[in-house]
Amino acid sequence: MLNKMKKYSSSHTHEFFLLIVIVVFAVSLSIFTGGRFIQIDNLLDMLNGNAALGIMAAGMLVVIISGGIDMSFMAVATVSQYVMALFILNVGGNMFLAFFIPALVGAALGCVNAVLVHNLKAPAIITTIATMNAFYGVLMWLCKGQWLYGFPDWFSKKTPFSTVAMPVGALLIVFVVTAVILQYLPIGRKVFAIGDNQEAARRGGVNILATQIFVYSFMGVTASLGAVVQGNIIQNIAPNSLVGREMEVIAIVVLGGAKLTGGKGSVIGTFLGMLLIAMLGNGLVLLGISSYWHTFFMGAVILVSFCISGAELKKKKDREVSQVELQ
Amino acid sequence: MSEKFLTMRHVNKTFGGVHALKDVNFALDCGEIHCLVGQNGSGKSTLIKIIAGVLDADAGSEVEIRGKRMNQSGTPQEILKSGVCVIYQDLSLFPNMTIAENIAFYSSAGNKNVCVDWANIRKTATTALKLMRVHMDIEQPVAALSIADRQLVAIARALAVNAKLIIMDEPTSSLTRKEVNVLFSIIKDLQKQGMTVLFVSHKLDEIIEIAEKITIIRDGVVIVTKPNRDIDDKELSFMISGETIQYLERPEKNMAKPMLTVEGLTCRGQFEDVTFSLGQGEILGIIGLLGSGRTELAMSLFGMNPPTSGSIRIDGKAVRHTNNRVAIQNGIAYVPEDRLLQGLVIDQDVESNIAVTIIKDLLNKIGFMNTRQRRDIANSWIRDLNIKSAAPTIHASAMSGGNQQKIVLAKWLATHPKILILDQPTNGVDVSAKNAIYTIVRNLAEQGMSILLISDEVSEIFYNCSRALIMHKGRICKELELHEMSEQEFGEEVLHVE
Numbered sequence: 001m002l003n004k005m006k007k008y009s010s011s012h013t014h015e016f017f018l019l020i021v022i023v024v025f026a027v028s029l030s031i032f033t034g035g036r037f038i039q040i041d042n043l044l045d046m047l048n049g050n051a052a053l054g055i056m057a058a059g060m061l062v063v064i065i066s067g068g069i070d071m072s073f074m075a076v077a078t079v080s081q082y083v084m085a086l087f088i089l090n091v092g093g094n095m096f097l098a099f100f101i102p103a104l105v106g107a108a109l110g111c112v113n114a115v116l117v118h119n120l121k122a123p124a125i126i127t128t129i130a131t132m133n134a135f136y137g138v139l140m141w142l143c144k145g146q147w148l149y150g151f152p153d154w155f156s157k158k159t160p161f162s163t164v165a166m167p168v169g170a171l172l173i174v175f176v177v178t179a180v181i182l183q184y185l186p187i188g189r190k191v192f193a194i195g196d197n198q199e200a201a202r203r204g205g206v207n208i209l210a211t212q213i214f215v216y217s218f219m220g221v222t223a224s225l226g227a228v229v230q231g232n233i234i235q236n237i238a239p240n241s242l243v244g245r246e247m248e249v250i251a252i253v254v255l256g257g258a259k260l261t262g263g264k265g266s267v268i269g270t271f272l273g274m275l276l277i278a279m280l281g282n283g284l285v286l287l288g289i290s291s292y293w294h295t296f297f298m299g300a301v302i303l304v305s306f307c308i309s310g311a312e313l314k315k316k317k318d319r320e321v322s323q324v325e326l327q
Numbered sequence: 328m329s330e331k332f333l334t335m336r337h338v339n340k341t342f343g344g345v346h347a348l349k350d351v352n353f354a355l356d357c358g359e360i361h362c363l364v365g366q367n368g369s370g371k372s373t374l375i376k377i378i379a380g381v382l383d384a385d386a387g388s389e390v391e392i393r394g395k396r397m398n399q400s401g402t403p404q405e406i407l408k409s410g411v412c413v414i415y416q417d418l419s420l421f422p423n424m425t426i427a428e429n430i431a432f433y434s435s436a437g438n439k440n441v442c443v444d445w446a447n448i449r450k451t452a453t454t455a456l457k458l459m460r461v462h463m464d465i466e467q468p469v470a471a472l473s474i475a476d477r478q479l480v481a482i483a484r485a486l487a488v489n490a491k492l493i494i495m496d497e498p499t500s501s502l503t504r505k506e507v508n509v510l511f512s513i514i515k516d517l518q519k520q521g522m523t524v525l526f527v528s529h530k531l532d533e534i535i536e537i538a539e540k541i542t543i544i545r546d547g548v549v550i551v552t553k554p555n556r557d558i559d560d561k562e563l564s565f566m567i568s569g570e571t572i573q574y575l576e577r578p579e580k581n582m583a584k585p586m587l588t589v590e591g592l593t594c595r596g597q598f599e600d601v602t603f604s605l606g607q608g609e610i611l612g613i614i615g616l617l618g619s620g621r622t623e624l625a626m627s628l629f630g631m632n633p634p635t636s637g638s639i640r641i642d643g644k645a646v647r648h649t650n651n652r653v654a655i656q657n658g659i660a661y662v663p664e665d666r667l668l669q670g671l672v673i674d675q676d677v678e679s680n681i682a683v684t685i686i687k688d689l690l691n692k693i694g695f696m697n698t699r700q701r702r703d704i705a706n707s708w709i710r711d712l713n714i715k716s717a718a719p720t721i722h723a724s725a726m727s728g729g730n731q732q733k734i735v736l737a738k739w740l741a742t743h744p745k746i747l748i749l750d751q752p753t754n755g756v757d758v759s760a761k762n763a764i765y766t767i768v769r770n771l772a773e774q775g776m777s778i779l780l781i782s783d784e785v786s787e788i789f790y791n792c793s794r795a796l797i798m799h800k801g802r803i804c805k806e807l808e809l810h811e812m813s814e815q816e817f818g819e820e821v822l823h824v825e
Contacts, residue, residue, distance in 0.1 A: 184442050186440065189428070189443055192421070192423070193432065196423050196424060197419065197420065200420060202403065203403055203433075204419075204433045204436045263421065
């Protein structure tokens with residue numbers, strides 16, 4: 001058992017490091033806030049408030065492992081959210097449909113991204129910034145920036161239990177499903193393969209386009225699920241409430257140890273990354289720091305996480321070089 | 328007469344108007360080790376791709392593998408099932424995955440399992456490694472392995488897809504002698520188990536030792552297939568290139584004053600304790616494998632890879648090269664190994680390329696470029712180095728490798744350096760251009776320029792330099808006076824350095 005743990009810790013150094021940072025951060029926050037941080041209510045609030053971003057991060061993790069990036073997912077999420085709101089306001093339905101319909105929309109828009117990324121051969125970041133503007137532009141033109149609210153009871157009435165269980169439950173389900181896909185389904189290993197060495201994957205018979213369609217559709221689905229969770233919490237669908245928060249999601253994934261060059265990343269790491277981002281936001285609120293500073297700190301954390309990731313990359317490259325030379 | 332694994336008759340391949348293979352006849356016996364040698368662009372890659380089923384041969388060509396007619400190129404899966412496995416020079420491994428998953432990836436990619444069977448992956452990997460009598464921790468990521476071990480993983484992967492013919496592209500180019508021996512003993516072992524092996528190389532090196540038969544291909548034509556023992560070196564090199572290199576008499580050794588003195592230069596993880604001196608007008612050779620630290624050393628002298636300790640003196644004066652602007656000011660010029668990546672602005676014309684190092688000198692009083700002066704300078708270098716371009720306005724991308732290399736030379740000579748570092752200057756240029764470059768380099772040395780010639784070709788160093796340093800694993804492990812030995816002795820020294 002101890003041996004197994006040792007082995008795990010040596011192959012997942014990043015996750016262990018993250019865990020230590022989180023523990024230290026939690027302890028100091030608890031001390032500085034006079035114990036308010038560690039109260040169960042606060043912790044649940046914190047999880048609730050970040051569940052939507054966490055769900056989206058699961059999709060982003062898959063995209064980043066595949067060696068790609070998707071900047072359009074918040075636009076996809078907004079479109080899905082809007083379609084969902086229009087549906088339940090005009091047709092009705094139930095909780096299942098409230099998740100299922102946006103998931104379909106997300107998958108379809110993800111397909112569009114995948115096909116464009118695959119065929120245009122332009123960097124995915126450029127392609128998806130373009131689709132972000134296209135998706136969002138069409139939505140704004142159709143809905144004219146209108147807010148939607150006044151949802152039926154089955155969507156708006158909540159018990160103290162469901163207030164917590166819905167977002168956190170959705171978050172856990174998405175994370176477990178993502179972990180299973182990545183580790184135990186062939187498509188998951190193909191995602192790693194195309195991110196690690198696309199040419200080698202192609203030579204091994206991996207269908208690159210099909211894998212990318214899966215990757216970007218999965219991103220679309222998780223973005224949409226996250227959007228529904230967010231809409232359910234705030235009970236108000238506005239076309240501008242999500243767009244602009246892309247970087248927070250990417251930061252969660254990068255903080256979680258995923259490599260922006262592809263081929264590496266884990267669900268556990270992403271979960272820890274989400275905790276850290278959540279604690280940062282929560283801590284700033286508890287410490288009574290102005291919300292203007294919130295954006296600044298978020299930016300700083302993103303910058304630091306990218307720097308660490310870059311430094312690790314350089315260190316690894318150096319090690320590889322010296323391995324070649326001094327073996 | 329043993330059974331044929333592969334028979335190719337009258338194989339032609341054209342790309343657009345280019346005739347890449349002309350009426351090629353080629354055969355492999357079951358269980359033989361065969362070596363295919365040809366220069367860059369000789370058609371050997373096209374030939375491999377047709378054997379592997381990646382490319383279609385033209386109509387009328389006959390390709391038979393184990394008695395079965397192959398008509399069309401296949402999907403990657405069909406190719407893997409055909410029993411032919413190509414190990415490309417880049418090895419096509421997944422660095423972040425474990426050894427086990429790498430070995431089993433190709434064999435399990437085709438199966439229709441719903442779940443990934445990790446136990447089976449480990450079993451496949453262990454079995455393949457056992458066939459090779461190699462022991463590795465299969466849970467390690469491939470990124471942690473040396474190049475030699477990665478190559479073994481690639482071979483194990485070929486065994487896992489049940490390959491009967493393994494084609495290896497330039498397998499020894501980044502291995503040390505010891506690693507080559509390990510590779511060869513594994514290959515011989517596999518041969519005993521019935522494996523057919525085809526080595527492909529662009530030059531004569533260790534591969535020849537192990538081959539039973541050699542086939543030489545030049546300009547898309549198979550020149551000859553012969554048993555190894557019937558061929559001698561000189562003949563072979565003539566057949567590969569179609570030309571002979573005429574090495575000039577080695578320049579006299581002169582005891583001039585030292586121009587560059589390097590003492591205890593170290594760059595952690597790259598090279599250690601490098602000490603040598605380079606005289607004025609001397610051509611000093613540094614020979615070492617890819618990854619020996621030779622390029623990193625050159626980069627450090629040129630200021631692009633600051634060393635961690637040690638000293639550099641130029642003309643008696645201590646210098647610190649923290650970036651390459653300082654190095655250029657101190658009179659160092661560096662012609663890089665990869666001219667396409669680091670040497671040329673490939674989409675610009677010849678004169679812009681030549682003048683890029685001296686833009687500052689070409690500015691007039693109000694800071695605009697004096698284009699007439701630029702044209703004059705370009706023309707004079709085109710004349711001096713005999714660059715065969717119609718005009719200074721031709722794009723660098725439209726020129727041959729040899730002429731491109733001369734442009735890179737001209738660009739650095741335009742800075743009037745005292746010390747010229749040449750990193751693999753004749754990489755990928757044809758024989759006549761090679762001779763031309765050697766002549767230029769010698770003339771420069773006679774005029775008093777000090778030249779550091781980095782190469783992995785024994786004869787290039789032997790015939791152009793008066794002294795040579797052998798670099799290995801980041802250290803200078805030998806300094807040799809070349810006029811005291813024969814080329815063969817020098818070659819032995821280089822091969823057996825450990």
